[in-house]
Structure formats: structure tokens, C-alpha cells
Amino acid sequence: MMPFEKCPVCGGVLEMKQVEKLLRGGVNTVSLKVTAEVCQHCGERLYAEDVVKSFEEIRSKLQKQEFTHFRALGQSFTIDEEWPNKSLNPTA
Numbered sequence: 001m002m003p004f005e006k007c008p009v010c011g012g013v014l015e016m017k018q019v020e021k022l023l024r025g026g027v028n029t030v031s032l033k034v035t036a037e038v039c040q041h042c043g044e045r046l047y048a049e050d051v052v053k054s055f056e057e058i059r060s061k062l063q064k065q066e067f068t069h070f071r072a073l074g075q076s077f078t079i080d081e082e083w084p085n086k087s088l089n090p091t092a
């Protein structure tokens, strides 16, 4: 159930879409696809309340290094200190 009929940011028309979401907890990340209402005008994404709760649950699991209901998908990296362009920095 979606709580919004129009975009709360710009008043634009919302469209139900599958979007990719990246969740972080500590240095761990989970990527997934989720149904969201996406504003056709400004691109704002709106999630149902139970989805937001699931996001919080995933972030807290990542933080606590509890990996049940997750499966490994590739590896994630950050850059090292030797990267030549000093405008880019490692995340941790």
C-alpha cells in the first residue's frame, strides 16, 4: 500500500516501478530490487512503510554482521590510499 498519490516534493505524477536499491550498514552493503513509486518529474522514490521497515532491518543486520537471508553477490571494493587522484577517497 502506497501512502502518496502525488510526489510530496514537486507534486508530479508517480509511477510504480522496480528500482535498484543499495543499503549500507557499517562497511557492508546489500543491493536488491524493490517496487517503489517513482516521480516522473523529479525522480523522487517513495517506498511503502513495510518496505522502509525492511530496509531498516537489513541495515541493522549488516551492522551486526548477521548474514541470514543474504547471499554473496560478487565482492565490493573501495580504493586504496595509492589512488592517483586525491579528490577520490576510500569510504572506510
Ligand SMILES: [Zn+2]
Pocket: 007, 008, 009, 010, 011, 012, 039, 040, 041, 042, 043, 044
Ligand atoms: Zn517529484
